[in-house]
Amino acid sequence: MKLHTLIPGRKIGCRTRHVMSVATAAVLAGAICWGCAPSKPVGIGGTLELVDLRPLTGGGKPVSLADLRGSVVLLNFWGPWCPPCRRELPHIAEIYESRHNEAGFKLIAVSCSSPNDPDDIDVLRDNTVTLLKKEHIDMPTYADPGGVTRGAVARAAGFEGYPTTLILDCQGVIRGLWVGYEPGAEKEMGALITRLLKNDSEEKQ
Secondary structure, X not given: OEEOOOOOOOOOOEOOOOOOOHHHHHHHOOOEEOOOOOOOOOOXXXXXXXXXXEEEEOOOXXXXXXXXXXXXXXXXXXXXXXHHHHHHHHHHHHHHHHHOOOOOEEEEEXXXXXXXXXXXXXXXXXXXXXXXXXXXXXXXXXXXXXXXXXXXXXXXXXXXXXXXXXXXXXXXXXXXXXXXXXXXXXXXXXXXXXXXXXXXXHHHO
16 A cells, blocks of 8 residues: 555555546546555645546545645545455545544545446446445445546546545645555544644644
């Protein structure tokens, strides 16, 4: 797993390639489902130029960058086809379940297609629903048509594999970045969320 906050770690994830726009494909061509590799501290302090997500399961509305402003955001990119993503997903769901009603916090879980079904939203939805039911997870998910948001992540911080999780502060600055999954990562995410929410609360007083 790659953790780009204060403490780098190992990365464990899935390899894939995507069929999408030429510009987005250029920055995502190397996205993988991670095995082990060294870390490098990149991405922290950057900002996303855009977010363009569509509801996939569980209802909800489209999500833009403006919708995230003013909130601490956990943005998780995963795929039903990716083993490390499936291991991580219940922990992401636990964060959602425990904190989705917390003021100033949003969790956006973005389900991504496998290399064999690029941009097929119906296949992606079916596979996502199947996995959520199997894991007894009740959490809305979103799609990233054309990989537009992943392209923005790639330009801001690099997009190297699945799962990829970012935590943004209330100003939209990337404060945490995990590539791959390693047990215990969810505790690091939770601690960073708590710290950012506390900082925001203190600034508003």
